[in-house]
Amino acid sequence: MDLFQKCYDFEAADMGRAIGVYPFFKSMEHCFGPQAIYNGRRVIVICSNDYLGLTNDSRVKQAAKQATDRLGTGCTGSRLLNGNTIIHDQLEREFADFLGKEDALVFSTGFLTNYGVISCLAEKGSFIISDTENHGSIVAGCRGSRATTVKYHHNDMSDLKKVLGELPQDSAKLIVTDGVFSMSGDIVDLNELITIKKQFPGTYLYLDDAHGIGVLGDQGRGTANYFGLTEGVDLIMATLSKSFASIGGIVTGPRKIIDYIRHHSQGFILSAAIPPASAAAALKALEIMKTEPQIFDRLWQNTSYIHDGFRRLGLSYIESKMPIISIFVGDEGKAVQLVKALFERDVFATPVLYPAVPYGQAVIRTSFTASHTTEDLDKVLKAFGEVAPEFGILKSQTEVPKKFVHRARAWNFDALFNSKEV
Ligand SMILES: Cc1ncc(COP(=O)(O)O)c(C=O)c1O
Known part of the structure; x- marks a missing residue:
C-alpha cells in the first residue's frame, strides 16, 4: 500500500476545475463589508460569519x-x-x-x-x-x-x-x-x-x-x-x-x-x-x-427580513431563529451548480457538503449580517427566486429531512462530479 496513492488517484477537484463548477477557494480581491470583489465581479456575500459586519469597520x-x-x-x-x-x-x-x-x-x-x-x-x-x-x-x-x-x-x-x-x-x-x-x-x-x-x-x-x-x-x-x-x-x-x-x-x-x-x-x-x-x-x-446596542437591532431586523423573504419564496430550508439559514439541496452536484448560478447573479454563497453534513444532504448555508442593506437582501431574494424552481429547492419540490442522518456510505469526493445531476 502506497501512502501517496490516494493523492494521485484523487481527481475530483481537478475535474471540477476543468468543467468550471469547483466552488471552493474563491479569492477575494477587495472587501466592502457585505459586498466584495471575486474574479473581478462585485457580489453580495451571504456565506461569511461576520454577523455584526465589523470586519470592515x-x-x-x-x-x-x-x-x-x-x-x-x-x-x-x-x-x-x-x-x-x-x-x-x-x-x-x-x-x-x-x-x-x-x-x-x-x-x-x-x-x-x-x-x-x-x-x-x-x-x-x-x-x-x-x-x-x-x-x-x-x-x-x-x-x-x-x-x-x-x-x-x-x-x-x-x-x-x-x-x-x-x-x-x-x-x-x-x-x-x-x-x-x-x-x-x-x-x-x-x-x-x-x-x-x-x-x-x-x-x-x-x-x-x-x-x-x-x-x-x-x-x-x-x-x-x-x-x-x-x-x-x-x-x-x-x-x-x-x-x-x-x-x-x-x-x-x-x-x-x-x-x-x-x-x-x-x-x-x-x-x-x-x-x-x-x-x-x-x-x-x-x-x-x-x-452600540443598535448594531444588534440591525442584525435581527435583517434576520427577520430574510426569513420572511425565504418563506414567501417557498424555499425548502431548515427552520431556525438565527441569521443562519441552510437551504436544503440534497445532491452534491446540484449544490455546486446552484452556487454557480447564484454567483452569476452576483450572490456569493457556498455549498456545505459531506463531511460537514451527511452524504447526499448537501445544503447551501446562508448567513446574514448587520451590515447587509435592504437592497442587498432584495437582490439575494431575487436571485433565489430566479433559480429555485430549476434547482428543485422549493418546499413543493423537496422536503428537508427530519433528521440529518449519516448514510452508511463512505464519502468519495468524486461522487460530487460523477453525480447524475452535474
Ligand atoms: C461551532 C464552531 N466551533 C468552533 C469553530 C472553530 O472556530 P475557528 O474558525 O475560530 O477556528 C467553528 C468555526 O466555524 C464553529 O462553527
Whole structure:
C-alpha cells in the first residue's frame, strides 16, 4: 500500500476545475463589508460569519493598525513564553468580565480552543458526553483526549439523560455541546440540559458558543445569557473569527480551571499567539458591542427580513431563529451548480457538503449580517427566486429531512462530479 496513492488517484477537484463548477477557494480581491470583489465581479456575500459586519469597520481596522505599529505584525511564539502582549491580557480580562466569568484564555483559533480545552481536561477514565451534531473541532478534541466519548442524539435531552444514567455514577463527566449549531442554526435546549446535569453529580458543562456569542443574548453575551443560565455553564468558549472580526478562540470559566488550562493545554502552549492586530481588532469589536446596542437591532431586523423573504419564496430550508439559514439541496452536484448560478447573479454563497453534513444532504448555508442593506437582501431574494424552481429547492419540490442522518456510505469526493445531476 502506497501512502501517496490516494493523492494521485484523487481527481475530483481537478475535474471540477476543468468543467468550471469547483466552488471552493474563491479569492477575494477587495472587501466592502457585505459586498466584495471575486474574479473581478462585485457580489453580495451571504456565506461569511461576520454577523455584526465589523470586519470592515473603520474603528476596528484602525485599532489593528495601531497595535501593529506598537507591537509588530506577529508574536513569533507561544504566549506562555515570548508571545504575550498587554493587548492579549486586556482582551482576556474584558472578555471574562463581559461573560460574567472569573477568567479567560485566548487561543490561536476556535478550533484549537475546543481541541486544547477538551483534550486537556478530559483524561483517561473520564467520559465526554457529546451531541451528535457538535462541531468537528469538538470531535477532534474528544479524539485527542484519552477519555471515552459517548454521544447523544442531537439536542435530545431525554437521550442525554439516558446516556448519563448508563455511565458509572462516580465517574468524571464533561457534557459538551454547541450553543448554536453551525449548520442548522438550532439553539441548544439549555434549560433542560442544565436540569439534567444537576441530577448527575460530578458532571460539568462545556459550551461551544462560536455562533452564539456576538449574536444572541444581552448585547451578544451568548446562548447562556440568552437563557439567563450563565452560572449553570462551567466553561464557555467563543471564537474571535465571527462577530469579533478577527481570528482566535477564547475560553472563559472559574479562575483555577482556566489557570490549569493555561499551564497544561498543548493546543495553547505549543502554538503561537494571535498577532497584536488580531487581539486589538477583537477588543475594539467587543467595545462596539458593549456601547452600540443598535448594531444588534440591525442584525435581527435583517434576520427577520430574510426569513420572511425565504418563506414567501417557498424555499425548502431548515427552520431556525438565527441569521443562519441552510437551504436544503440534497445532491452534491446540484449544490455546486446552484452556487454557480447564484454567483452569476452576483450572490456569493457556498455549498456545505459531506463531511460537514451527511452524504447526499448537501445544503447551501446562508448567513446574514448587520451590515447587509435592504437592497442587498432584495437582490439575494431575487436571485433565489430566479433559480429555485430549476434547482428543485422549493418546499413543493423537496422536503428537508427530519433528521440529518449519516448514510452508511463512505464519502468519495468524486461522487460530487460523477453525480447524475452535474
Ligand atoms: C461551532 C464552531 N466551533 C468552533 C469553530 C472553530 O472556530 P475557528 O474558525 O475560530 O477556528 C467553528 C468555526 O466555524 C464553529 O462553527
